[in-house]
Amino acid sequence: MTTATTTVRRGEVTIRDLSKSFTLNGRRLDVLRGIHLDVASGEALAIVGPSGCGKTTLLRVLAGLEEPDRGEVMIDGAPVHGIGRQRAVIFQEPRLLPWLTVTQNVSFGLEVRGQDRASAAEKARHYIRLVGLAGFEDAYPRQLSGGMAQRVGIARALTVQPEILLLDEPLGALDAMTKLTMQEELARIWREEGVTMILVTHDLEEAIFLADRVLVMSKSGHPPRPIEIDVPRPRDRSAPSFVALRRRLMAEFGLH
Amino acid sequence: MTLETVETGALAAPPIRLAGARIGQVARAGLARYGLLLGFLLLWQLGSTFGWINPTVFPPLDRILVALWNGLASGALIDDIAISLQRSGLAFAAAVGLGIPLGLFMGQIPAMERALDPILQFFRQTSALALYPVFILLLGLGEASKVFVIFWATLFPILLATIGGVKEVDRKLVEMARTYGATRATIFRRVVLPASVPSIFVGLRLSATTALLLLIAAEMIGANRGLGFQVMNAQYNFQIPLMFAAIFLLAGLGLTANAVLVRLQRRLCRWSDAV
Ligand SMILES: Nc1ncnc2c1ncn2[C@@H]1O[C@H](COP(=O)(O)OP(=O)(O)OP(=O)(O)O)[C@@H](O)[C@H]1O
Ligand SMILES: [Mg+2]
Numbered sequence: 001m002t003t004a005t006t007t008v009r010r011g012e013v014t015i016r017d018l019s020k021s022f023t024l025n026g027r028r029l030d031v032l033r034g035i036h037l038d039v040a041s042g043e044a045l046a047i048v049g050p051s052g053c054g055k056t057t058l059l060r061v062l063a064g065l066e067e068p069d070r071g072e073v074m075i076d077g078a079p080v081h082g083i084g085r086q087r088a089v090i091f092q093e094p095r096l097l098p099w100l101t102v103t104q105n106v107s108f109g110l111e112v113r114g115q116d117r118a119s120a121a122e123k124a125r126h127y128i129r130l131v132g133l134a135g136f137e138d139a140y141p142r143q144l145s146g147g148m149a150q151r152v153g154i155a156r157a158l159t160v161q162p163e164i165l166l167l168d169e170p171l172g173a174l175d176a177m178t179k180l181t182m183q184e185e186l187a188r189i190w191r192e193e194g195v196t197m198i199l200v201t202h203d204l205e206e207a208i209f210l211a212d213r214v215l216v217m218s219k220s221g222h223p224p225r226p227i228e229i230d231v232p233r234p235r236d237r238s239a240p241s242f243v244a245l246r247r248r249l250m251a252e253f254g255l256h
Numbered sequence: 257m258t259l260e261t262v263e264t265g266a267l268a269a270p271p272i273r274l275a276g277a278r279i280g281q282v283a284r285a286g287l288a289r290y291g292l293l294l295g296f297l298l299l300w301q302l303g304s305t306f307g308w309i310n311p312t313v314f315p316p317l318d319r320i321l322v323a324l325w326n327g328l329a330s331g332a333l334i335d336d337i338a339i340s341l342q343r344s345g346l347a348f349a350a351a352v353g354l355g356i357p358l359g360l361f362m363g364q365i366p367a368m369e370r371a372l373d374p375i376l377q378f379f380r381q382t383s384a385l386a387l388y389p390v391f392i393l394l395l396g397l398g399e400a401s402k403v404f405v406i407f408w409a410t411l412f413p414i415l416l417a418t419i420g421g422v423k424e425v426d427r428k429l430v431e432m433a434r435t436y437g438a439t440r441a442t443i444f445r446r447v448v449l450p451a452s453v454p455s456i457f458v459g460l461r462l463s464a465t466t467a468l469l470l471l472i473a474a475e476m477i478g479a480n481r482g483l484g485f486q487v488m489n490a491q492y493n494f495q496i497p498l499m500f501a502a503i504f505l506l507a508g509l510g511l512t513a514n515a516v517l518v519r520l521q522r523r524l525c526r527w528s529d530a531v
Binding site: 063064065083084085087088089091093095097098099100108109112113140141142160 | 431433434436442453
């Protein structure tokens with residue numbers, strides 16, 4: 001379902017001199033300092049870094065949930081402030097509305113954006129099939145497993161057909177096996193939908209498996225370095241180039 | 257799978273045995289649930305007839321039923337039921353009509369909630385019955401003061417439960433809705449309101465119980481009609497079976513109100529496993 005409108009810039013993200021600080025117990029905490037970053041249309045970028053280095057903060061600024069102190073976020077060349085229709089966010093928790101069925105949850109984003117119920121449900125069903133949940137349309141969230149619930153959240157984000165998908169540790173709460181399957185699914189969905197994907201993760205292997213580039217953030221405030229992942233797709237986790245990259249990334253973290 | 261085998265087995269069985277089995281099942285379930293109550297009533301009846309308990313204080317159930325029937329047939333008790341229902345119904349409706357919207361509003365505006373909470377807690381801790389004389393002074397001994405004292409006591413459970421429900425709405429869900437561009441009104445309608453329904457129902461059930469409690473108290477203090485009055489009056493006149501008839505009617509009223517609310521809650525909160 002790659003959209004036909006191949007305008008040159010779709011889902012292109014430019015970050016210029018972005019800074020953000022918080023005040024915590026009266027002390028100023030500089031979380032993001034002068035970040036520069038360009039994400040190409042349709043690119044998959046993974047963001048890794050130690051806990052508390054500001055990954056979630058960066059993603060929330062990109063989502064429009066936080067305003068930066070300084071600097072700018074541009075999408076397709078235009079500066080953005082606040083929440084916008086080009087972006088959809090997938091959180092670590094599925095954040096499903098427990099009183100709605102799977103279909104109703106997946107339609108939620110479209111309905112909020114003013115689409116009528118019938119056509120929203122129609123589209124929702126398409127994406128429910130895409131994430132492999134056909135047959136569970138009428139189930140309630142409490143009847144789903146963690147992995148299934150997360151898929152519903154992913155389907156809900158895809159249904160609004162965003163240019164940019166922002167994911168904050170979307171598979172962090174899943175068990176190892178489900179995680180592997182979901183990584184394959186994310187790779188497939190990203191390929192089929194042609195969206196720009198910015199993914200925060202703790203899992204280096206996940207970052208190498210999914211991303212075109214991996215941005216390594218640090219707590220010290222050094223400007224983050226993007227690392228190219230030039231491993232051919234579909235990626236094989238045991239291929240020598242994959243293993244070599246993983247070793248290199250671990251070294252970045254000081255883990256030998 | 258188990259369901260399937262049971263079903264095919266049932267289909268193969270002759271219809272009479274099937275019906276028999278089903279009745280047996282229902283009877284067993286009923287016995288498990290109401291067996292103790294039945295035993296209690298039976299003990300009462302026997303104890304009273306054979307004089308194990310004082311039959312002047314606890315008349316046998318058949319005499320109570322006769323008194324109940326006579327009261328209903330003559331229309332006297334019907335009259336009491338009607339006026340009691342009117343008082344508690346009016347007060348309950350007013351409390352719900354004010355409490356839910358006010359609670360929804362207050363729960364959303366933390367500053368207002370913070371400002372109003374101390375005074376609400378103060379009012380709540382002041383027993384409505386202690387304030388009844390004040391209401392009588394203000395509103396007279398008629399219907400208004402009775403309805404008002406019930407309303408007063410009934411308002412707080414529903415109001416506080418609604419505020420609590422709104423305040424406890426998962427902020428993460430609200431944020432999720434916000435990322436899809438939902439307006440405040442949409443977030444209220446599609447997230448806050450449905451999320452508060454379970455605790456609103458807790459409040460409704462508490463309020464219904466409170467309404468009946470205060471109804472009885474108010475009718476015992478200054479009324480000449482109503483079920484609460486009838487309990488006191490029958491006792492004064494030593495019509496003990498009639499007294500119990502009125503008590504049973506009050507219990508029935510409470511059970512009915514609760515059953516209606518539970519059914520409504522099941523209907524509206526099918527998604528929640530709390531029910
Ligand atoms: N709303 C806030 N108010 C104050 N401080 C905050 C706020 N949000 C984040 N911070 C601080 O900013 C820093 C970065 O937080 P952030 O959540 O972005 O880290 P992270 O890289 O996502 O960490 P993790 O990998 O553990 O999720 C932390 O030190 C945190 O305490
Ligand atoms: Mg984080």
